[in-house]
Amino acid sequence: MKxxxxxxxxxxxxxxxxxxxxxxxGLSLDSLLIQNPNATFIGIxxxxxxxxxxxxxxDILIVDRSATVNQHDIIVANFNGCxxxxxxxxxxxxxxxxxxxxxxxxxxxxxxxxIEGVVTRSVRLHRPAPELLxxxx
Amino acid sequence: MYALVDAVSYYASAEKVxxxxxxxxxxxxxxxxxxxxxxxxxxxxxxxxxxxxPYFKIKNFLEKNNVVIRSSNYELYADLSDKMMNVISRxxxxxxxxxxxxxxxxFKNYNYLIKDWHTYGHxxxxxxxxxxxxPVGVGFGTTPTLSKAANHAAxxxxxxxxVAVINDDKSRKEILSRMSVTDVWGIGSKLGKRLNIQGINNxxxxxxxxxxSMRKQFSVVVERTxxxxxxxxxxxxxxxxxxKKEIFSTRSFGQRVTDYNALKAALTSHASIVxxxxxxxxxxxxRLLIFASSSxxxxxxxxxxxxxxxxxxxxxxxxxxxGVSHVFNNIYLSGVNYYRCxxxxxxxxDSKFQQHDLFIKDDNNPNLMSCYDRINNxxxxxxxxxxxxxxxxKWEMRRNFLSPSFTSKWSDLPKIxx
Numbered sequence: 190m191k192x193x194x195x196x197x198x199x200x201x202x203x204x205x206x207x208x209x210x211x212x213x214x215g216l217s218l219d220s221l222l223i224q225n226p227n228a229t230f231i232g233i234x235x236x237x238x239x240x241x242x243x244x245x246x247x248d249i250l251i252v253d254r255s256a257t258v259n260q261h262d263i264i265v266a267n268f269n270g271c272x273x274x275x276x277x278x279x280x281x282x283x284x285x286x287x288x289x290x291x292x293x294x295x296x297x298x299x300x301x302x303x304i305e306g307v308v309t310r311s312v313r314l315h316r317p318a319p320e321l322l323x324x325x326x
Numbered sequence: 327m328y329a330l331v332d333a334v335s336y337y338a339s340a341e342k343v344x345x346x347x348x349x350x351x352x353x354x355x356x357x358x359x360x361x362x363x364x365x366x367x368x369x370x371x372x373x374x375x376x377x378x379x380p381y382f383k384i385k386n387f388l389e390k391n392n393v394v395i396r397s398s399n400y401e402l403y404a405d406l407s408d409k410m411m412n413v414i415s416r417x418x419x420x421x422x423x424x425x426x427x428x429x430x431x432x433f434k435n436y437n438y439l440i441k442d443w444h445t446y447g448h449x450x451x452x453x454x455x456x457x458x459x460x461p462v463g464v465g466f467g468t469t470p471t472l473s474k475a476a477n478h479a480a481x482x483x484x485x486x487x488x489v490a491v492i493n494d495d496k497s498r499k500e501i502l503s504r505m506s507v508t509d510v511w512g513i514g515s516k517l518g519k520r521l522n523i524q525g526i527n528n529x530x531x532x533x534x535x536x537x538x539s540m541r542k543q544f545s546v547v548v549e550r551t552x553x554x555x556x557x558x559x560x561x562x563x564x565x566x567x568x569x570k571k572e573i574f575s576t577r578s579f580g581q582r583v584t585d586y587n588a589l590k591a592a593l594t595s596h597a598s599i600v601x602x603x604x605x606x607x608x609x610x611x612x613r614l615l616i617f618a619s620s621s622x623x624x625x626x627x628x629x630x631x632x633x634x635x636x637x638x639x640x641x642x643x644x645x646x647x648x649g650v651s652h653v654f655n656n657i658y659l660s661g662v663n664y665y666r667c668x669x670x671x672x673x674x675x676d677s678k679f680q681q682h683d684l685f686i687k688d689d690n691n692p693n694l695m696s697c698y699d700r701i702n703n704x705x706x707x708x709x710x711x712x713x714x715x716x717x718x719x720k721w722e723m724r725r726n727f728l729s730p731s732f733t734s735k736w737s738d739l740p741k742i743x744x
């Protein structure tokens with residue numbers, strides 16, 4: 190027969206935290222910023238044309254493909270083979286910038302145009318994130 | 327009712343999701359090491375580019391036609407696949423993910439809820455496209471095999487726009503009689519040829535055979551297929567999941583290998599991949615095939631393959647690696663420019679029903695292997711490895727046309743012009 194010795198301990202156990210009963214899940218930025226994770230993608234803003242609405246070069250854009258597009262929403266579109274972020278004027282079929290330096294762009298039938306999704310959030314990094322440094326070039 | 331939902335030329339379509347500049351261009355995707363074309367998108371298909379042709383043979387043609395070429399970006403495909411499957415799962419409470427781009431749905435007692443399967447199929451297609459930008463085809467059928475046939479029709483036959491339904495004899499006959507027998511799920515080209523000899527050329531003709539006599543002449547699998555084509559469900563998720571009968575790990579080298587140790591390291595590392603897969607499906611290896619070759623396009627084509635038999639079936643990576651070592655000197659020939667090598671478990675037994683030998687001690691050490699697997703699962707494959715495989719990995723995959731990992735690396739985020 191094998192005998193496994195187990196020693197009785199008289200150790201220090203301390204007191205259970207009085208807050209243990211009240212512990213909740215920590216806050217998650219993902220769940221705050223992303224409503225439909227399967228239909229959402231993250232991109233990085235390049236350019237100054239949306240500064241008027243507070244989207245600056247290097248900001249993180251969260252794009253929801255499942256959201257309904259309303260008049261004057263900020264959207265990402267595939268415009269002639271390039272992801273572009275603009276206001277959409279559905280009635281006039283125009284892409285509008287948030288900057289006096291950029292005129293509205295008329296979407297004509299010859300253009301390749303698909304709405305990719307709605308920009309539901311944008312995130313500014315006030316100190317640079319090392320992971321993103323190579324995107325800033 | 328069953329449905330099979332799968333993506334249209336998945337790898338090529340996945341490449342288009344985050345690269346709008348190639349949405350309207352012909353795209354092909356190359357396999358590991360950029361050897362062979364493994365995905366051709368519908369636009370490239372119209373140019374007559376076949377699948378499974380070596381890239382170098384068609385390189386000039388691709389260039390002339392401005393075809394976009396991409397290496398396999400598995401990181402991207404895995405991520406987009408998860409998202410696609412999640413979106414599809416919203417449409418049914420019983421989903422079985424069959425491969426990276428295919429999933430079965432089983433609609434039990436849905437007949438009161440869904441009035442029109444066509445409409446429902448189009449809704450699935452529209453939603454998946456909208457939320458993931460991946461095109462899918464949807465086939466409905468009263469058995470898994472019929473849903474697979476309907477899926478084939480949805481994508482390949484004229485008159486079906488991405489959705490097809492087999493729910494009565496008329497639709498069943500219409501689709502099956504337009505399908506060649508080799509397009510039936512489970513009928514390979516070899517079996518197809520034998521059926522052709524008997525005058526069975528299309529799926530409808532196969533469906534009209536006597537199941538019992540099919541079993542006698544071929545196998546129980548063919549009997550089941552015939553039953554399934556007649557609306558009698560024989561398969562369930564467990565059958566579909568069936569363990570693999572053979573497990574291979576092979577790869578062509580990024581750069582030719584001539585060195586003794588480098589080839590041995592490559593083979594050992596294949597042995598370790600095979601070991602991991604074998605343990606995953608709870609099998610043991612009885613016979614192992616080990617091979618190495620130069621390229622068949624070389625002048626003095628050299629190929630040598632040997633079989634190693636284990637006295638005690640094993641799933642222990644060290645033992646498999648030792649098996650490779652044992653035969654290696656008979657495979658290696660100095661002076662050969664090795665292009666490809668690999669290891670395959672060609673005879674497997676179930677580890678649960680293993681008959682132990684009375685005289686030989688079983689020293690497979692499952693505890694060591696489960697520890698090994700757990701460490702590698704947690705910290706990434708290759709963190710611990712048998713020493714013989716730990717050589718410099720200059721034979722790692724060649725991926726010269728790799729797209730960015732848009733969804734899994736911060737440095738590769740898609741750029742959006744403002």
